[in-house]
Amino acid sequence: MEHSLPARRRLRVALVNMPWSWTYMPSIQCGLLQSVVRKSGHDCDVLYLNLDLAAWLGDETYQQIVQIDDQAGHFCQLGEWLFSYAAFGDIRPDHDYFAEYPEVPEGWSAMRSEGPDRLIAYRRDDLPAWLESVVRGVDWASYDAVGFSSTFLQNNASLALGRLLKTRFPDLPLIFGGANFDGGMGVAYAEKLWWLDYVVSGEGDIALPALLDQLAAGTDDPIPGVHRRGSGRPDPGEAARTRDLDSLPVPDYGDYFAGLARYDRAQVLGGDDVRLHVEFSRGCWWGAKHHCTFCGLNKMGMAYRSKSGPRAVAELEHLLCTYPTASVDATDNILDMKYLHTFCSELAERRWDLDLFFEVKANLSREQLALMARAGIRRIQPGIESLSTHLLELMRKGSTKLINIRLLKWALHYGIAVQWHLLAGFPGESDADYAEQAEISPLLHHLQPPRTLHGIWLERFSPYFTDPASFSISGVRPQPSYGHVYPADLDHARIAYYFDGEVEGTASPEAHGLVSAAVAEWQRAWSRRDRPTLFYRRLPGRLSIIDTRSGRPRKAVLEGWRGDAYEACGDTIRSGKGVHQQLLDRGHDLSLETVTRFLDDCCRSGVMVSEEEKYLSLALPQNPR
Numbered sequence: 001m002e003h004s005l006p007a008r009r010r011l012r013v014a015l016v017n018m019p020w021s022w023t024y025m026p027s028i029q030c031g032l033l034q035s036v037v038r039k040s041g042h043d044c045d046v047l048y049l050n051l052d053l054a055a056w057l058g059d060e061t062y063q064q065i066v067q068i069d070d071q072a073g074h075f076c077q078l079g080e081w082l083f084s085y086a087a088f089g090d091i092r093p094d095h096d097y098f099a100e101y102p103e104v105p106e107g108w109s110a111m112r113s114e115g116p117d118r119l120i121a122y123r124r125d126d127l128p129a130w131l132e133s134v135v136r137g138v139d140w141a142s143y144d145a146v147g148f149s150s151t152f153l154q155n156n157a158s159l160a161l162g163r164l165l166k167t168r169f170p171d172l173p174l175i176f177g178g179a180n181f182d183g184g185m186g187v188a189y190a191e192k193l194w195w196l197d198y199v200v201s202g203e204g205d206i207a208l209p210a211l212l213d214q215l216a217a218g219t220d221d222p223i224p225g226v227h228r229r230g231s232g233r234p235d236p237g238e239a240a241r242t243r244d245l246d247s248l249p250v251p252d253y254g255d256y257f258a259g260l261a262r263y264d265r266a267q268v269l270g271g272d273d274v275r276l277h278v279e280f281s282r283g284c285w286w287g288a289k290h291h292c293t294f295c296g297l298n299k300m301g302m303a304y305r306s307k308s309g310p311r312a313v314a315e316l317e318h319l320l321c322t323y324p325t326a327s328v329d330a331t332d333n334i335l336d337m338k339y340l341h342t343f344c345s346e347l348a349e350r351r352w353d354l355d356l357f358f359e360v361k362a363n364l365s366r367e368q369l370a371l372m373a374r375a376g377i378r379r380i381q382p383g384i385e386s387l388s389t390h391l392l393e394l395m396r397k398g399s400t401k402l403i404n405i406r407l408l409k410w411a412l413h414y415g416i417a418v419q420w421h422l423l424a425g426f427p428g429e430s431d432a433d434y435a436e437q438a439e440i441s442p443l444l445h446h447l448q449p450p451r452t453l454h455g456i457w458l459e460r461f462s463p464y465f466t467d468p469a470s471f472s473i474s475g476v477r478p479q480p481s482y483g484h485v486y487p488a489d490l491d492h493a494r495i496a497y498y499f500d501g502e503v504e505g506t507a508s509p510e511a512h513g514l515v516s517a518a519v520a521e522w523q524r525a526w527s528r529r530d531r532p533t534l535f536y537r538r539l540p541g542r543l544s545i546i547d548t549r550s551g552r553p554r555k556a557v558l559e560g561w562r563g564d565a566y567e568a569c570g571d572t573i574r575s576g577k578g579v580h581q582q583l584l585d586r587g588h589d590l591s592l593e594t595v596t597r598f599l600d601d602c603c604r605s606g607v608m609v610s611e612e613e614k615y616l617s618l619a620l621p622q623n624p625r
């Protein structure tokens with residue numbers, strides 16, 4: 001006789017997106033997991049409580065708190081500190097925090113003309129009161145499970161709300177996941193915090209539906225990556241990863257837009273336009289071969305997986321048809337180079353007026369950047385990091401000074417904004433590495449400047465962190481802000497992501513200061529009303545270079561083969577020999593010595609740069625094609 005199995009219980013799940021995540025974009029973590037959970041047969045809502053707090057505090061206050069965290073020279077964790085009282089009560093005296101991070105009260109006072117007492121009031125009174133209002137304002141009892149996705153500065157807000165919910169609804173299962181719970185950090189929290197029923201470490205696409213199915217069935221078999229409170233089982237390791245990203249559903253952002261509609265839009269967003277996140281790949285194809293020494297991308301997650309080109313286009317089209325924005329930021333750590341032939345070519349054909357953002361490797365050619373611009377990629381973050389080839393070698397970036405300058409040059413030509421920084425503080429660096437960068441900077445004032453020069457931090461999972469001795473790094477310890485935002489009985493060495501340490505063999509503060517000053521000068525020049533330019537005009541038999549970098553227009557005319565030689569080093573980096581051969585092929589009867597002497601003269605006059613007998617022209621063609 002056959003027995004039919006009882007129908008599995010369909011759960012009602014809430015995923016919570018807490019402050020201080022940006023209000024101008026929905027959460028891809030929650031949006032994707034919502035689709036995954038629904039696909040697995042359960043109901044799922046995403047609660048955008050970050051929007052609720054922005055409406056409660058006002059957009060300006062919310063953004064200013066986020067900005068102080070972004071702009072502070074140190075990892076001050078203001079957002080985490082503000083929710084730490086609600087999560088844990090007193091940790092250390094408030095004024096100790098301000099003494100450790102004077103930029104916080106200074107920044108607050110500059111923005112608001114208010115003293116730090118206002119921040120203390122937010123921490124001790126306003127934010128706990130807001131959390132109470134959230135507990136009262138949502139029908140939590142109608143859910144079978146609540147999940148928190150915690151990345152960046154969402155941790156203490158998530159932990160604080162979780163604690164309140166567990167107190168009021170002891171039988172409501174609480175699940176915590178996200179980057180803040182990756183690779184052993186989650187277990188360290190779960191061992192100490194009694195309100196964390198389940199912690200998912202790693203990707204949630206497979207582990208979360210498996211856990212929900214078990215909650216529905218009332219079973220508790222081990223699931224890779226899922227830690228259960230009180231199970232007595234050892235560290236469950238990392239969650240299973242999705243191998244075929246095409247099998248993932250498209251994220252659902254409907255609850256974000258429904259949330260926005262509930263509030264006064266200006267109160268929540270200020271003047272910001274909404275942007276969407278989209279994920280085309282995970283891992284890093286470069287890091288899988290050469291993990292950049294400072295990069296904290298989890299080694300377990302480095303293996304590169306990407307969606308197929310047609311799937312990526314279809315997903316983008318779906319998002320653009322469903323939601324009212326043309327601004328889309330890819331979360332990918334690095335653009336899949338295959339996308340140039342598939343995704344970018346297809347988008348270039350479609351001629352949508354997009355504003356796409358990608359992180360890319362800096363080794364992109366002129367043709368590739370031109371194609372990306374036609375595809376609607378308007379903003380890139382190319383991981384330039386330095387204008388010193390020696391420093392780039394130390395960090396295993398697989399790039400050079402000239403490659404980075406080529407990127408800046410052609411990105412500008414094709415109207416692609418470049419977001420980049422200079423990094424400092426690498427073991428093995430020297431003052432000469434910074435003197436070289438300070439010297440070359442004025443030649444680049446016609447290109448987009450870096451935002452800052454800042455020292456590297458030791459990131460969990462980076463080679464500097466996992467193998468410090470090989471890099472002469474010692475005394476690795478959590479950054480001091482953890483001591484202000486988490487209680488001492490949490491093991492800070494196990495929950496921290498950013499660390500300090502003694503790094504041997506770094507350049508002097510004066511050398512770093514030289515580059516900081518050069519960056520400031522570059523930014524000043526770039527923000528002038530008459531922005532510096534360096535371009536050339538091609539006419540029969542001659543090439544004119546017009547240079548306004550110094551503020552005083554200068555013109556040089558290169559006649560005959562000299563114009564050809566200058567232009568030959570324009571698209572890409574060329575050796576003297578290569579340029580010489582090209583000129584011979586065009587019928588110019590010249591010696592190699594004559595050609596290299598001319599190229600070296602161009603370098604001396606500041607319209608070309610060279611390294612290891614390779615040359616790159618700095619002027620952009622006036623002709624936009």
Ligand code: SF4
Nearest residue numbers: 284286287292295333
């Ligand atoms: S820094 Fe960028 S390129 Fe380097 S390993 Fe990390 S993600 Fe990859």
